Amino acid sequence: MISLRADRRDVVAGARAMVPWLAGLVPFGLVIGVSAAQADIPALAGWLTGPLIYSGSAQAATIGMLDAGAAPAVVVASALIINIRLIFYSATVARHWQGTPWWWRLVASYLIVDPSVAVGLSGYRRLSRDRAHAYYLGGAVLLWVCWLAAIGVGATVGAGLPAALHLEFVMPLYLVGQTIPKLADPAQRRAIFAAAAAALLALAAPLQLGIALAIAVGVTAGLTAEVRR
Amino acid sequence: MNTWLVIVAAGLGSYLFRLGMIILTGRITMPPYLERASGLVVPAAFAALAAAGVAAACTGLGVTQAAAPLAAVAAAVIAVLRTGSSQAAILAGMPVLWVATALLSN
Numbered sequence: 485m486i487s488l489r490a491d492r493r494d495v496v497a498g499a500r501a502m503v504p505w506l507a508g509l510v511p512f513g514l515v516i517g518v519s520a521a522q523a524d525i526p527a528l529a530g531w532l533t534g535p536l537i538y539s540g541s542a543q544a545a546t547i548g549m550l551d552a553g554a555a556p557a558v559v560v561a562s563a564l565i566i567n568i569r570l571i572f573y574s575a576t577v578a579r580h581w582q583g584t585p586w587w588w589r590l591v592a593s594y595l596i597v598d599p600s601v602a603v604g605l606s607g608y609r610r611l612s613r614d615r616a617h618a619y620y621l622g623g624a625v626l627l628w629v630c631w632l633a634a635i636g637v638g639a640t641v642g643a644g645l646p647a648a649l650h651l652e653f654v655m656p657l658y659l660v661g662q663t664i665p666k667l668a669d670p671a672q673r674r675a676i677f678a679a680a681a682a683a684l685l686a687l688a689a690p691l692q693l694g695i696a697l698a699i700a701v702g703v704t705a706g707l708t709a710e711v712r713r
Numbered sequence: 714m715n716t717w718l719v720i721v722a723a724g725l726g727s728y729l730f731r732l733g734m735i736i737l738t739g740r741i742t743m744p745p746y747l748e749r750a751s752g753l754v755v756p757a758a759f760a761a762l763a764a765a766g767v768a769a770a771c772t773g774l775g776v777t778q779a780a781a782p783l784a785a786v787a788a789a790v791i792a793v794l795r796t797g798s799s800q801a802a803i804l805a806g807m808p809v810l811w812v813a814t815a816l817l818s819n
Contacts, residue, residue, distance in 0.1 A: 511800055529716045536724025541755050546723055548762055552769070556719045563723035566758045569751040570730040578738035589735050596731040653782060653810055654803055656766030657789050659759045661802025664793040672756045679757035680764040687768055695761050702757025703750050 491618030498607060498622025505599040505627065510634045512540050512658065516547065517638020519655040523551035527639055534635045538628070539597055542566040543635075544655060549695060562696045573601040580608045580616065588617070595624035675706030778817050785810035 513534075520530025525547065533543040542563040549559045573596050581589055600623055607619030642651055666672040679702025686694030767786055771779040785806040792805030 508799070511803075515803070525716050529720055532717075532720055533724075536720055537727050538724075539727060541758055542723065542727065545758055545762060546720065548766065550716055550719060552765075556715075556722075559719050560722045560726065562758075564726045564730070566754055567727045567730055568747075568754060570727060571733055572748055572751055574731050574734035575738070578734045581735055582738060590732070593731045593735045594728060650770075650807075650810055650814065653766070653770050653785065654807065656763045656770065656782075657785065657802045657806040658799075659763035659766065660786055660789045660806070661793050661799035663756065663759050663763060664790060664802070665797070665799060666756045666759075671753060675753040675757045676760040679760040683761035683764040684768055687765065695758070695765060698761035698764075699754060699757045702760060703753045706753035706757065707746070707750055 491615055494607075494611065494615045494618035495622035498603060498619035498624075499626040500622075501603045501606065501619070502599065502623035502626045505603070506630050509540070509599065509627070510630055513631050513634025514638035514641075515654050515658045516540060516543050517635040517640070518642030518651050519544065519551075519638075520547050520635070521639045521642030522652040523547050525550050527643060531632075531635055531639050534632045537563060537567075538594070538631070539567050539570070540631075544659070545695060548655065554693075554695075558693055558696055562699065565696065565699055569598075570596055573598070577601060577604060577608075577620075580604075580613060584617070592617075592620065592624070595621075595628060597627070600624035600627055671706040671709040674709040675702040678702045678705030778814070781810055781813035781817050784813045 516533070517531070520533070521527060523530060529550075530547055533546055537543050537546060545566055546559055546563045549562060554562075574593060577592075577596065581592060584592075600620065603623035604616070604620035607616040607623075610616075611619055645651060663676055666676060679698045682701035683694055683698035686697050688694075689697060767782055770782040774781075788809040789802035789806035792801035793799060795801075
């Protein structure tokens with residue numbers, strides 16, 4: 485049974501567990517909003533990547549590649565390659581959701597993304613299944629609301645600021661900031677350097693295929709590092 | 714396919730990824746190498762997008778002016794290494810970009 489009324493405290497506890505994640509994610513949402521405002525796409529389309537794709541990395545790639553004029557199929561393929569990890573998250577929570585009503589699975593799976601799964605699993609480890617459902621939903625819905633609000637604020641603010649501020653450079657800097665700490669892991673380091681090099685070498689690739697190609701090169705390079713270990 | 718359709722298609726595909734294993738649970742198992750690969754996709758994508766973004770910022774600029782975005786990236790890298798905070802990249806990088814762009818365009 486899924487009864488949120490009875491589990492209001494668990495909903496609040498799940499939302500509270502999400503708060504530390506928001507400190508890192510709200511700035512990312514703002515950056516995505518700003519980059520959407522600077523990109524050569526309709527403002528609403530940029531914001532819609534939030535509720536539709538609902539994954540920061542895939543949204544950043546989609547907006548960046550649409551702005552660069554990439555071929556539609558290449559953009560969709562790149563976004564989906566980045567989101568392949570969602571299949572694993574889906575597999576991780578699936579056993580906890582067996583026997584739940586369809587409406588719950590449809591809604592709860594829509595909210596699957598890195599932080600919501602992390603918070604949700606911490607609930608499933610400690611609480612009864614019914615209580616953990618409420619805990620997951622509390623964290624996941626708070627994340628969803630804050631994420632869409634952050635993109636909206638970023639897009640609104642970003643559209644009103646002068647071009648001289650070069651806000652289009654906020655996203656590359658943000659990505660650099662996220663990448664540096666990952667260099668500590670050998671496989672990720674190899675993936676990062678290989679992907680960056682491939683992206684630069686493939687700048688002139690037709691249809692903006694460079695990003696998709698660079699991701700494939702980076703992942704392959706990272707996997708070879710894991711095999712050697 | 715226009716911008717809207719691209720976003721809807723990417724969104725629909727992403728939702729199917731999310732829902733897929735919930736529906737197929739117990740019926741298929743994912744190969745372990747694919748799970749390892751999925752952990753490397755986001756770092757690779759971030760690196761590729763960052764490199765392409767920096768290159769795009771330098772494109773069309775003279776050799777001297779292109780030093781501004783590169784100086785901003787250098788400042789961002791140093792700031793993240795020194796503070797251990799990813800957020801420091803923007804806080805350090807953007808002011809360096811503005812100052813370097815102003816100095817180099819004169």
